Amino acid sequence: MKTITNNNYPMEIAIKEAKKAFLKNEIPVGAVITDEKGNLIAKAFNQVETKKDPTAHAEIQAIKKATLKTKNKYLKNCNIYVTLEPCSMCASAIQNARIKRLYFGCYDEQRGAVTNGVKIFNQQYCNHKPEIYDGIRESDCNSLLKKFFKKLRT
Amino acid sequence: MKTITNNNYPMEIAIKEAKKAFLKNEIPVGAVITDEKGNLIAKAFNQVETKKDPTAHAEIQAIKKATLKTKNKYLKNCNIYVTLEPCSMCASAIQNARIKRLYFGCYDEQRGAVTNGVKIFNQQYCNHKPEIYDGIRESDCNSLLKKFFKKLRT
DSSP: OOOOOHHHHHHHHHHHHHHHHHHHOOOOOOEEEEEEEEEEEEEEEEEEHTTTOOTTHHHHHHHHHHHHHHHHOOTTTEEEEEEEOOHHHHHHHHHHTOOSEEEEEETTTTTTTSSSSOGGSSSTOSSOOOOOOOTHHHHHHHHHHHHHHHHHHH | OBOOOOSSSHHHHHHHHHHHHHHHHHHOOEEEEEOOBEEEEEEEEEHHHTTTOOOOHHHHHHHHHHHHHTOOOTTTEEEEEEEEOHHHHHHHHHHHTTOSEEEEEEEOOOOOOOSTTGGGSSSSTOOHHHHHHOOOOHHHHHHHHHHHHHHHHH
């Protein structure tokens, strides 16, 4: 396992995952999960189109991989790094997995559900709220998405 | 494929799925997806403990199976039958899959997100709202959950 010493590095890996999605004509979103020591335990990218699966967002797949690896349904001391603000499905999955810290890159005004939209973790019904760090490598995460949607329109 | 002519029958199958979960010491929740003609295309039960996967709720698994079968990321003309009110993760997945109708059995005051809690489909940010039919075979769905939690406490 690779040890990660700062928060910029796992987001760099998440961006590399997002680039893999881009090359497969998927909305470029990547996610990385690290354990309490900063070891990388899972990485994934959005594969909704490839898998024809509306639940195959980067975060859901990273959580599945991480719990399979740790053999624990909870990722209590783990951190998740996502290039884009999670939607309500993924924010709820992060809640269900009891992930300790959420770092995300750019904001999603349309489908985001952390600082935008339904704000899952601010709801009174929320039974677990991770520490949230937003805007990590925002510009890099965002430019990849912009490039993707520009390509889509041409 | 088995043709289903009324809404009681698919919920009966969902209850059978929930019973499978019960026998595996999982919270007994089952889900069934039918196509526009009422053909059963997927069924699943909660497997969070067995798979050690916090996303392995009945609905998520049924959606994955149905999209794999139909080779389409959307289940636009499909119906989902769930024994328990979906949580915010599953309600969002139902939204992402564009499922046409949601039928559910009993209510979940703690984690439900359809008629309880965050009410995902009533949010202004919701981009797809299925028709919702609640309280289908409520008593049968609920008694299975009550039996499970009673067993857990003894």
